[in-house]
Amino acid sequence: MNNKHQLPKSTDVLIVGAGPAGMTLAISLKQLGVDCVVIDQLPSPPEDTRAAFVQPRTLEYLRRLHVSDPIVDDGLKGRGFAMADREHDLIRVPYDTVDSPYPFLLIIGQWQTQRHLDQRFAELGGSVLRGVRLLNLVPEFPGSAATVVDSGGAVRVINARFVAGCDGLHSRVRDQLGIGFPGSSPAQMFAVADVKLPVGPPIGSNPRSRCPRTGCSSGRRCQETTWRGWWHRRHPEHVPPPSTTSMI
Numbered sequence: 249m250n251n252k253h254q255l256p257k258s259t260d261v262l263i264v265g266a267g268p269a270g271m272t273l274a275i276s277l278k279q280l281g282v283d284c285v286v287i288d289q290l291p292s293p294p295e296d297t298r299a300a301f302v303q304p305r306t307l308e309y310l311r312r313l314h315v316s317d318p319i320v321d322d323g324l325k326g327r328g329f330a331m332a333d334r335e336h337d338l339i340r341v342p343y344d345t346v347d348s349p350y351p352f353l354l355i356i357g358q359w360q361t362q363r364h365l366d367q368r369f370a371e372l373g374g375s376v377l378r379g380v381r382l383l384n385l386v387p388e389f390p391g392s393a394a395t396v397v398d399s400g401g402a403v404r405v406i407n408a409r410f411v412a413g414c415d416g417l418h419s420r421v422r423d424q425l426g427i428g429f430p431g432s433s434p435a436q437m438f439a440v441a442d443v444k445l446p447v448g449p450p451i452g453s454n455p456r457s458r459c460p461r462t463g464c465s466s467g468r469r470c471q472e473t474t475w476r477g478w479w480h481r482r483h484p485e486h487v488p489p490p491s492t493t494s495m496i
């Protein structure tokens with residue numbers, strides 16, 4: 249376990265998962281004076297970009313948590329996005345008319361967003377217990393008993409009045425509670441890469457190219473020297489022409 253804090257025996261709210269959802273909840277509860285504990289199975293926060301855009305409404309909520317200013321300072325303000333079918337624009341969505349204190353699409357890597365959330369939680373006296381994985385949950389009045397294991401293999405029980413499952417796509421919490429995740433996704437090939445270019449297209453330009461074999465690609469600057477590229481290919485039996493989404 250790479251945290252210096254001991255696992256508590258009990259808490260009001262056990263938050264499983266220190267991604268954006270878990271940390272936003274953790275800060276919200278801390279600001280309200282609610283006792284909470286955050287665990288995450290990863291030894292350290294992820295460093296890849298993942299989500300690269302933050303919407304105006306999200307920034308409005310983050311303002312309540314005193315996180316929006318540093319995040320806006322750290323990102324780039326996108327004016328909107330456009331969707332295209334091959335070479336033709338289908339729709340352009342400008343953000344400068346959005347009725348919000350944040351009339352833009354903020355371009356920022358998820359690792360940066362998470363760093364600001366972690367810092368704010370720490371300012372409030374919180375700390376994430378990393379390298380701690382939820383194994384199972386059993387009801388125990390007035391809440392649940394959560395069995396967790398740390399990276400050293402030690403198994404512990406944390407009693408919590410509430411357990412918040414913020415543990416992502418393959419949620420152990422959802423699994424333990426028998427909560428389904430119905431729905432289906434169309435088969436598609438999709439790749440994202442963040443690449444550093446010493447010299448890239450100018451800010452505001454909209455680089456887009458199409459490869460007839462692999463579908464299409466598009467790109468956008470997401471930091472001073474970093475560009476994000478998307479490659480998207482529909483499954484061969486899905487014949488609609490490839491489309492692209494680009495920032496404007």
Ligand SMILES: Cc1cc2nc3c(=O)[nH]c(=O)nc-3n(C[C@H](O)[C@H](O)[C@H](O)COP(=O)(O)OP(=O)(O)OC[C@H]3O[C@@H](n4cnc5c(N)ncnc54)[C@H](O)[C@@H]3O)c2cc1C
Pocket residue numbers: 264265266267268269270287288289290297298299300301358380381382383414415416417418419420440
């Ligand atoms: C390559 C990539 C690109 C993406 N691009 C975009 C994008 O452009 N726009 C967009 O909106 N979204 C994008 N996403 C999706 C975005 O990253 C997720 O929507 C977001 O991370 C979800 O946040 P979350 O807090 O719900 O869950 P997560 O970020 O998945 O966090 C869940 C946390 O729970 C922890 N955890 C899981 N199980 C346990 C357990 N049993 N015990 C303890 N901890 C556990 C995990 O370690 C993880 O840290 C992308 C994702 C990837 C992988």
